[in-house]
Amino acid sequence: MPRYRRPSAISDPATFAFQAPGAQRGLMMGALVLALLIFALDLAQANNGQAYGVAYVVVVLVGLWITTPAYPLLAAAGVTGLLMIDLAYGWNDHLPEAIFVNYPLITALLWTTAAVVVRFKRLEGRSQADVQRLAELTAALDEAAIVATTDVAGRITDVNQKFCDISQYARGELLGQDHRIINSGLHPPDFFKGLWQTIASGQVWQGEIRNKAKDGSWYWVDTTIVPFLNDAGRPYQYIAIRHDITARKRGEEQLRHQEALARVGQLAAMVAHEVKNPLAGIKGALQVIMSRRPAGDPEVPVMRDIIDRADALNELISDLLFYSRPKPPQPSPLDLHSLLNESLALLKRDPIGQTIATSMTGPEITIAADRNMLRGVFANLFINAAQAMQGSGAIDVSICLDGDLVQVTIRDTGPGIPEHIRDQIFEPFFTTKSRGGGLGLAIARRSAELHGGSLSLESPVGGGAVATITLPLTPRPPQAS
Numbered sequence: 001m002p003r004y005r006r007p008s009a010i011s012d013p014a015t016f017a018f019q020a021p022g023a024q025r026g027l028m029m030g031a032l033v034l035a036l037l038i039f040a041l042d043l044a045q046a047n048n049g050q051a052y053g054v055a056y057v058v059v060v061l062v063g064l065w066i067t068t069p070a071y072p073l074l075a076a077a078g079v080t081g082l083l084m085i086d087l088a089y090g091w092n093d094h095l096p097e098a099i100f101v102n103y104p105l106i107t108a109l110l111w112t113t114a115a116v117v118v119r120f121k122r123l124e125g126r127s128q129a130d131v132q133r134l135a136e137l138t139a140a141l142d143e144a145a146i147v148a149t150t151d152v153a154g155r156i157t158d159v160n161q162k163f164c165d166i167s168q169y170a171r172g173e174l175l176g177q178d179h180r181i182i183n184s185g186l187h188p189p190d191f192f193k194g195l196w197q198t199i200a201s202g203q204v205w206q207g208e209i210r211n212k213a214k215d216g217s218w219y220w221v222d223t224t225i226v227p228f229l230n231d232a233g234r235p236y237q238y239i240a241i242r243h244d245i246t247a248r249k250r251g252e253e254q255l256r257h258q259e260a261l262a263r264v265g266q267l268a269a270m271v272a273h274e275v276k277n278p279l280a281g282i283k284g285a286l287q288v289i290m291s292r293r294p295a296g297d298p299e300v301p302v303m304r305d306i307i308d309r310a311d312a313l314n315e316l317i318s319d320l321l322f323y324s325r326p327k328p329p330q331p332s333p334l335d336l337h338s339l340l341n342e343s344l345a346l347l348k349r350d351p352i353g354q355t356i357a358t359s360m361t362g363p364e365i366t367i368a369a370d371r372n373m374l375r376g377v378f379a380n381l382f383i384n385a386a387q388a389m390q391g392s393g394a395i396d397v398s399i400c401l402d403g404d405l406v407q408v409t410i411r412d413t414g415p416g417i418p419e420h421i422r423d424q425i426f427e428p429f430f431t432t433k434s435r436g437g438g439l440g441l442a443i444a445r446r447s448a449e450l451h452g453g454s455l456s457l458e459s460p461v462g463g464g465a466v467a468t469i470t471l472p473l474t475p476r477p478p479q480a481s
Ligand SMILES: Nc1ncnc2c1ncn2[C@@H]1O[C@H](COP(=O)(O)OP(=O)(O)OP(=O)(O)O)[C@@H](O)[C@H]1O
Pocket: 380, 384, 385, 388, 412, 414, 415, 416, 417, 425, 426, 430, 431, 432, 433, 435, 436, 437, 438, 439, 440, 441, 442, 464, 465
């Protein structure tokens, strides 16, 4: 648990210096010496019309810097006493005006000054307590929340350390920017329009926002934005207080994913049971009929088409079963180049992949992995790339070794992934294709993760899509995502 020094509300260094016990003693001694000096001068100049006595005011005024609350009144009483002694001592030498005008006036001046100093000290104490309380509240808030202040134009005018920590930007990089710097692109423009309309009309806005940190990772914040209004009722600044809810959001997402998986699992098991066997029967029967047909029979291609469709259906059911109840990988030593070549051969067999130019670079590496599983992963990524390029373009595969991790990068020259679907492409059943099952990427990522690796698909600025698969040289337990 971190411990905190009491935040100081006093920002003036001179006030600080005077508060030191040594300085306080010095001030009191100085005031005493001054009072005695004035007293001595007064005694020596009995008929000067009491001009020196006025200087006692300084002794009382020193109370402005002395922390003892009773000082001004004690000082006023003390110097009044000295005045009285002086008055008694030189009663016969004093002029009547001095006795009846100057002495009363000076005494009144001293006590008025003392009263003013007491009042000032009381007000100062109160405002210092307020400022102190404010400083403590700010320190507590800074510890508990992510805080940012913006001007009416939405420019950031202040951020606390938590804001810098979570966004990974330095304070200097944030000041003067607007919040677009951390926009993750998830929320549609209408979302922010509504937010601005609310706060610009002077109302508090509350909601959950997904933001993007400097390294591109995202984080969720529960946000409250409070507008501060001027005398005309218009906002002059906004203070946003946020709380990190990324862990909760991740948990919710995982829960949704698991629920979806459980549903898929039930569905897959049911479909497999009800459909797989009849499908095998239909395929077998068709094959028997086909074998009885004379060569060149025009019905044969139709039957082959039916068999192809039955195979595709069978594959989808197998995908569903694999996705919902994946089997652990069966690793065996395999050469990555030959595995990738096998997957490229599968691509070339597909009509959409026949005219795609392919290239491969990188060292020969042998890894321990499940051959069938990885062949499926790569074939899926190649087919996706070929489909995105609509059969014409190039796929470039590069392999590199980083410690005990192998990285395979598959780059295509297609249109890339539209920004608005980037978050969804790995979700099961998400597809933009009329005949797509939407399980390709979900299964590919799951297969990579089962090997202890990862899969990402990005759209770089230069165009195209880049799939990056990382695999350990030997499978390790899947990493928590
Ligand atoms: N290389 C790519 N370039 C552009 N978009 C891509 C690329 N790869 C995948 N996508 C997008 O991601 C979506 C999901 O891909 P995924 O492989 O999971 O499903 P699918 O290809 O649509 O169907 P399935 O693979 O199950 O037949 C695709 O529909 C497509 O919109």
